[in-house]
Amino acid sequence: MENLNAVLNAVRDFVWGPVTLVLLVGTGIFLTIKLRFIPWRRLPAALKAIVSPESRKTIGKDGEISPFSALMTALAGTIGTGNIVGVSTAMIMGGPGALVWMWIAAAFGISTKYAECALAVKYRSKNEKGESVGGPMYTIRNAFKHKGFAIVLSASFAIFTVIASFGIGNLSQANSISSSIQNTFSIPTWISGFVIAALTAVIVFGGIKSISKVSSVLVPVMAVFYIISGIVVIVLNYRNIPAGLGTIFSMAFGGKAIAGGVAGTITASVLSSARYGIARGVFSNEAGLGSAAITASSVSTDEHVEQGFINMCGTFIDTIIVCTITGLAVATSGVIGSVDANGELISGAPLTITAFESVLGKPGAIIVTVGILMFAFSTILGWEYQGEKALEFLFEKHYVCYIYRIVFSIFVFIGSTVALDIAWSFSDIANALMSIPNLISLIVLSGVLAKDTKDYYNKSRLLKKQK
Secondary structure: OHHHHHHHHHHHHHHOOHHHHHHHHHHHHHHHHHOOOHHHHHHHHHHHHOOOHHHHOOOOOOOOEOHHHHHHHHHHHHOOHHHOHHHHHHHHHOOOOHHHHHHHHHHHHHHHHHHHHHHHHHOOEEOOOOOEEOOHHHHHHHHOOOHHHHHHHHHHHHHHHHHHHHHHHHHHHHHHHHHHHHHHHOOOHHHHHHHHHHHHHHHHOOHHHHHHHHHHHHHHHHHHHHHHHHHHHHHHOHHHHHHHHHHHHHHHHOOOOEEOOOOOEEOOOHHHHHHHHHHHHHHHHOOOOOHHHHHHOOEOOOOHHHHHHHHHHHHHHHHHHHHHHHHHHHHHHOOOOOEOOOOOEOOHHHHHHHHHHHHHOHHHHHHHHHHHHHHHHHHHHHHHHHHHHHHHHHHOOOHHHHHHHHHHHHHHHHHHHOOOHHHHHHHHHHHHHOHHHHHHHHHHOHHHHHHHHHHHHHHHHHHHHHO
């Protein structure tokens, strides 16, 4: 078993290594240029659109949920423990400068997220119940001319998505919730696991409308709650803001040894800072993996370009806002390099908890724990839908969705009570492999999307001038 785990860890490190990261960011750079920076130019308008009353209406002939609900459900799958645990881990492994590389990856990831979501809406299909279904697997199947290649590529994406849904979208999230509750409130993992599994089953058996209703409330509430708390920590450490920002930027482009907390030294090269920053950034917002596109395809709209603009806001919110709050809270609290009672370097969730606790005391630890709980639970809901639709694509029968929902809910309980490192490593590998078929489709269809984007952009500018 140990040998298998070692092999899987080695494979995971490879697939999440420099080659994959360069492909993910490189595709983002290519699309940004190919689309003439229109996603960046439309970002302010898109952010304004998601808070408008119109975004909460079903405005198209196809689809089941509103543009706002589609974005919130997609965000439910991306805003998870990576925003708390991942950021802190990156700042330890790659130094504080990793935060800058997270920003860089997110900037180009905005174009990637726009492209995959817009194409998913454009090439979506109907299932046997008449519901709109889509995502990279449908985009590839419906848009590619070489059908044999399309079948292999689309099926590969769907298989990897199903596998990833049980790991990164289920077991790891459930374990984070139960362990955090046990550490903070001393509640046994089997109790919290049962409650989480039961809540998951109740919500997911209601389908996309039920999931979107919960996500439309849970995601904004949890994001605002965590952001405000993080801002309080940063503001109360205002004297450390210049030094914290100085360290972040200096180590992003010229790593050197730094000391933090009561003991310990962090060293990081520019290469390691970039590697861990980009990896954790992509892992957090999932731009290029294609997962959010599955949810985007259920939106009720006739404008695939407009929905792409709305969904790309997810990358901005996830990384530029939420991850930044975590990073600045950690950097300004002076806890980087701190060690625990056993002399071990503090990292991950404990580091974020230490940062909040240093300013807010015990309530700070509770805030981070509640944040992990809410973020992780929303991720479970978002990934359930994505995995379900990938499985439905493979079997083309809706009844498999009901079987999947039962099995998925059972795995939530298992993940809450047992640490399955092998399952997590396997799902991490599948998560990375999802990007390959998706990135191929984005590059192949970039010309079609560029034309659609340019036409829509020019039309919207003309309408704006006529008002």
